[in-house]
Amino acid sequence: MPESYPIAEDELLQCLQRFHSEYFPLHQQRFQDLVAQGQRPKTLFIGCSDSRLVPYLLTGTGPGELFMVRNVGAFVPPYDGSHGHHGTAAAIEFAVLSLEVSRIIVCGHSHCGAIKALYGEVPTEAQNLHRWLDLGRGAALPVQPCPEALRRTEQRAVVLQLERLMDYPMVRQRVTDGRISLHGWHYVIEEGEVHVFDVQERGFVAASRAQCSGTGPYPPYVEHDGQVLLD
Numbered sequence: 754m755p756e757s758y759p760i761a762e763d764e765l766l767q768c769l770q771r772f773h774s775e776y777f778p779l780h781q782q783r784f785q786d787l788v789a790q791g792q793r794p795k796t797l798f799i800g801c802s803d804s805r806l807v808p809y810l811l812t813g814t815g816p817g818e819l820f821m822v823r824n825v826g827a828f829v830p831p832y833d834g835s836h837g838h839h840g841t842a843a844a845i846e847f848a849v850l851s852l853e854v855s856r857i858i859v860c861g862h863s864h865c866g867a868i869k870a871l872y873g874e875v876p877t878e879a880q881n882l883h884r885w886l887d888l889g890r891g892a893a894l895p896v897q898p899c900p901e902a903l904r905r906t907e908q909r910a911v912v913l914q915l916e917r918l919m920d921y922p923m924v925r926q927r928v929t930d931g932r933i934s935l936h937g938w939h940y941v942i943e944e945g946e947v948h949v950f951d952v953q954e955r956g957f958v959a960a961s962r963a964q965c966s967g968t969g970p971y972p973p974y975v976e977h978d979g980q981v982l983l984d
């Protein structure tokens with residue numbers, strides 16, 4: 754730490770102190786119960802890392818309720834037998850096999866930098882990022898990245914990840930026998946609304962008009978131009 758580090762303006766430290774002195778006393782019992790009984794979240798939330806996506810606000814949840822994994826783009830790596838150092842795949846296995854979650858949400862969002870990057874360049878130094886974005890390329894459209902195309906790509910990317918989730922044997926088995934439901938969400942930041950993937954409609958429906966928050970299994974996603982993802 755440089756000598757000139759502004760201790761007095763250490764906002765992070767102030768946040769930590771405020772959490773301990775103000776928030777924790779109000780919720781102490783809840784935290785202690787979660788320690789004594791262990792966590793039993795019913796939901797695995799796979800979301801983009803974007804700072805504007807706040808899963809606890811969207812779902813009205815708190816400590817112990819969401820098992821969360823976030824990454825650039827809310828992508829799901831393929832279940833390809835490579836057994837690599839992959840955090841998202843490990844989190845899916847843990848949530849399904851150990852925590853026995855009953856819901857898996859994949860949540861993308863508007864103005865997603867990862868989706869935009871599918872149409873542009875990433876810094877040459879960002880080799881891992883470049884490779885990671887491969888997981889969204891199947892959702893990209895052969896058009897110029899106008900706002901409409903970006904939104905469609907964001908939504909297509911969510912469905913692509915749901916389809917890849919179904920390649921995880923432990924997920925497929927439980928979705929098929931009804932123990933796990935799948936939920937594809939697209940959060941539109943500026944509207945304060947989540948659009949949910951509706952299996953019957955084969956498209957995204959604003960939550961305010963939707964009949965359900967999404968469920969699986971579902972047939973292959975067919976775009977209105979007739980293109981089938983991952984066919």
Ligand SMILES: [Zn+2]
Pocket residue numbers: 801802803825826827862864865866867868
């Ligand atoms: Zn994003």
